[in-house]
Amino acid sequence: MSTILARMKRPLSGLKHLVRHAMVALAYRLHGVGILSLVAARRLVRLTERHTIDTSSDRFVMELPGLQRRIRQELLRQRREYDSYAYFHGYPYQALAILDVFGERGTEERFDAYDLARLIGRDDYVLDIGCNCGFMALYAAFRTGCRADGIDINPHMIRIGQHCTEFLRLQDRVHLMAQPFQDFAPGQPYTVVLSFATHWTDDRNYRVRLQDHLLRIHGMMVDGGLLVFESHSTDVGNPQFYAALEEMRAHFTWEGPRPMARSTRELYLMRRIAA
Numbered sequence: 001m002s003t004i005l006a007r008m009k010r011p012l013s014g015l016k017h018l019v020r021h022a023m024v025a026l027a028y029r030l031h032g033v034g035i036l037s038l039v040a041a042r043r044l045v046r047l048t049e050r051h052t053i054d055t056s057s058d059r060f061v062m063e064l065p066g067l068q069r070r071i072r073q074e075l076l077r078q079r080r081e082y083d084s085y086a087y088f089h090g091y092p093y094q095a096l097a098i099l100d101v102f103g104e105r106g107t108e109e110r111f112d113a114y115d116l117a118r119l120i121g122r123d124d125y126v127l128d129i130g131c132n133c134g135f136m137a138l139y140a141a142f143r144t145g146c147r148a149d150g151i152d153i154n155p156h157m158i159r160i161g162q163h164c165t166e167f168l169r170l171q172d173r174v175h176l177m178a179q180p181f182q183d184f185a186p187g188q189p190y191t192v193v194l195s196f197a198t199h200w201t202d203d204r205n206y207r208v209r210l211q212d213h214l215l216r217i218h219g220m221m222v223d224g225g226l227l228v229f230e231s232h233s234t235d236v237g238n239p240q241f242y243a244a245l246e247e248m249r250a251h252f253t254w255e256g257p258r259p260m261a262r263s264t265r266e267l268y269l270m271r272r273i274a275a
Helices: 002-048 064-081 107-113 135-144 155-167 210-218 239-246
Strands: 125-129 147-152 174-178 190-196 221-230 252-260 265-272
Touching (some): 135 147, 135 155, 147 155, 155 174, 190 210
Parallel strands (some): 125 147, 147 174, 190 221
Antiparallel strands (some): 221 265, 252 265
């Protein structure tokens, strides 16, 4: 009986995936229509107030179609060239509302939910591990003036982030790099590291023990540096996860857990102890 039920679940799971994919694709197209409507509305404002509006003053809206075109081209290249797992049906996992970039999870909302404006200051040097498009690093620099690096294995998502960095004119403060975390060697230690559900990845390109992940981060940080660490949903309530964390008491102190994402994940604020 259990075998029969398992066979029935497989096609149902596949159907759900197709339905979700179709819904995301429709949402992406509606988003594109919204961008065109936004620009059209701004053109009307320009027309009625042309005696007061400088043509460069509303570049954030008027140049959006060019940015969106570059993002579309990168998504097409990803579909043709990228042979690894692409999160969120091949669209950006992160959304960026300040540039009207489509994605699954809002960067600005997460930035506020994690209280990063309080935790990150202008003098900080931030690393965002497994950053997707790097929007959290980018937004941190935009909001606080910090310097920030982001790394991700997907070069197409990184290029989307680089387009957005250039649009915001933050190239002097934000550097996004396409490379595996296990190969990354920073030039100087970081004061803040962000690891949001990246201690293992769904694409299986990164599978290490949690202890090894945290020790690698420890070696990249200044003494007293802050690690903002988010669990996977499968970690919540898992005794092995908590036991692995406890082994890190000699290397980090921390506050948490703090429930996140409707209590499906946990957030820890971890401070590096001197080696």
